[in-house]
Amino acid sequence: MGGTAIPLAPAPDWIQQQAQVITDPAELLALLGLSRAALPEALQAAADFPLRVPRSYAARIRPGDPHDPLLRQVLASGDELQEVPGYHADPLAEATHTPVPGILHKYHGRVLLVVTGACAVHCRYCFRRHFPYQSHLPTAARLDEALAWLAARQDIEEVILSGGDPLSLSDRRLGELIAQLAAIPHLRRLRIHSRLPVVIEGRITDALVAMLDEQRWRATLVLHANHANELAPSLRGEMRQLQRAGVTVLNQAVLLRGVNDSLAAQEALNLALFEHGVLPYYLHQLDRVAGAAHFAVPDEQALALHDALRSRLPGYLVPALVRELPGDHSKTPVAAVAEADLQALPG
Ligand SMILES: *Cc1c(COP(=O)(O)O)cnc(C)c1O
Ligand code: SF4
Numbered sequence: 520m521g522g523t524a525i526p527l528a529p530a531p532d533w534i535q536q537q538a539q540v541i542t543d544p545a546e547l548l549a550l551l552g553l554s555r556a557a558l559p560e561a562l563q564a565a566a567d568f569p570l571r572v573p574r575s576y577a578a579r580i581r582p583g584d585p586h587d588p589l590l591r592q593v594l595a596s597g598d599e600l601q602e603v604p605g606y607h608a609d610p611l612a613e614a615t616h617t618p619v620p621g622i623l624h625k626y627h628g629r630v631l632l633v634v635t636g637a638c639a640v641h642c643r644y645c646f647r648r649h650f651p652y653q654s655h656l657p658t659a660a661r662l663d664e665a666l667a668w669l670a671a672r673q674d675i676e677e678v679i680l681s682g683g684d685p686l687s688l689s690d691r692r693l694g695e696l697i698a699q700l701a702a703i704p705h706l707r708r709l710r711i712h713s714r715l716p717v718v719i720e721g722r723i724t725d726a727l728v729a730m731l732d733e734q735r736w737r738a739t740l741v742l743h744a745n746h747a748n749e750l751a752p753s754l755r756g757e758m759r760q761l762q763r764a765g766v767t768v769l770n771q772a773v774l775l776r777g778v779n780d781s782l783a784a785q786e787a788l789n790l791a792l793f794e795h796g797v798l799p800y801y802l803h804q805l806d807r808v809a810g811a812a813h814f815a816v817p818d819e820q821a822l823a824l825h826d827a828l829r830s831r832l833p834g835y836l837v838p839a840l841v842r843e844l845p846g847d848h849s850k851t852p853v854a855a856v857a858e859a860d861l862q863a864l865p866g
Contacts, residue, residue: 533715533722537639537687541572544595551590552583560597568648568810570595571641576718579748588746588778592642596813599643603812608649610807612845621657621665626849629677629708632665633657634696636683640718644775644814646806647683662696670703677708686715690726701734709736712771714743716757717750723757732764739767741800745779747791758796769800772838774821775814782827789828789836799838804853806843818842818853825853 541547544561547570548554561570572593580589616625623631634657636650657665669675678700685693700706709731716722731738740761744750758768770792772779779785789799802825805815816824825840841850 533719533724534689536573536575536719536721539574540639541574541577542570544570547572547577547594550577550582551580551587553585557597560600561595564595564597564599564643564810567599568595568643568645569641571638573639573719575720575751576640576749579751586777588784589748591777592644592745592775593640595643598813599810601812602809606807606809606812608809610646610845611843613650615845619664619668620661622668623681624675628675629679629710630669630675631679631681631712632669634680634682634685635688637687638682638684639687639715642714644773644805644808644811646808646811648808648810666699666703669700669706673705676706677710678706679710679712681712684713684715685711686713686722686727690724690730693727694730697730697734701736707736708739709734710739710741712741712743716740716754717742717744720751720753721757723760728760728764728766731761731766737765737767739769742768742770742797743772744770744788744792744797745772745775746784747787750791750795755795762796768797770797770838771801771803772799773803773805773814774816774824774840775805776816778814780816780820780824782824782831785824785828786831789832789838793836799836801850802838802840803850804840804842821853 541550544565545555545558548558548561570593576589576593581587584590613623616623618624621633623633636656638645641648669678680693680696688696697709700709731740761768772788774780779788785802792799804818804821805811807815821840825837829837839850840853842853844851
């Protein structure tokens with residue numbers, strides 16, 4: 520309005536925050552005042568799957584605590600170097616459900632569209648840590664092929680933008696993509712699976728809210744947060760903006776040993792999600808990906824924890840405890856897996 524005041528230096532925007540992530544294990548340890556004893560193994564593990572931690576996420580880690588639940592999710596560790604039977608590079612056999620590059624089609628009426636291999640954070644337990652992104656990344660030609668496939672498949676009603684992390688794309692790129700999807704008449708629902716708004720502040724820009732509001736469908740955002748300490752106070756306002764635009768916001772978490780495998784941690788997470796305007800959706804049993812065995816929680820313990828959670832919280836704050844099994848037509852309730860195991864026991 521013609522004023523001459525120079526604004527205060529703004530907080531780095533989300534694109535800058537992505538560029539300024541911590542990638543050196545030594546820097547992360549120094550920042551948190553932690554011992555360098557485990558550094559050689561951390562460097563070795565990070566050579567396989569690089570370390571990547573946004574600074575605002577690091578700021579939520581308790582300094583001086585080597586067992587911090589957020590630190591455990593992001594610090595490369597020697598445990599990853601162990602070869603454990605039953606843990607594989609492609610635990611979900613995703614390579615066999617790819618009709619065209621970039622599309623994963625396993626379930627009725629909905630597909631994942633892999634739109635980028637990039638993430639703002641690298642989660643050490645990630646089931647895609649060995650995913651061959653290079654052969655799936657959406658070059659223009661590949662994306663055209665994926666869109667043509669979607670246009671020909673009248674039975675697909677929902678597209679789930681996935682990755683990597685789809686919100687690591689610029690608003691302009693996302694806007695183009697969403698417009699191309701919206702032009703396919705039989706698509707009725709748009710979903711975005713993203714961890715980025717949890718680990719970087721300010722990703723829910725006005726432009727993003729507007730593009731999700733404008734479309735002819737109601738969009739759903741499924742966040743990925745595993746611990747109450749991950750939820751920044753600023754997230755609440757961001758989620759409120761999305762809800763005003765008619766976006767449904769849910770959360771999926773992964774059950775992780777040493778991170779959120781206690782009743783207290785689960786209770787706190789689901790209550791904190793609600794405080795931020797987010798409803799719990801899934802609590803996933805870990806996919807058996809090579810390098811992540813140290814995060815696994817046995818099914819029996821997971822079921823007991825889930826039962827205990829149900830006895831503490833209202834039903835709408837208890838996520839479904841599921842596992843993904845290659846070949847199944849949906850995520851499988853862990854209770855069903857356990858029953859099937861019992862029946863498979865020899866008489
Ligand atoms: C998890 C997943 C979905 C989504 O499943 P919902 O139960 O609808 O959340 C869709 N496609 C693939 C390939 C998936 O792995
Ligand atoms: S943000 Fe999601 S896809 Fe990216 S490393 Fe973490 S779990 Fe994997």
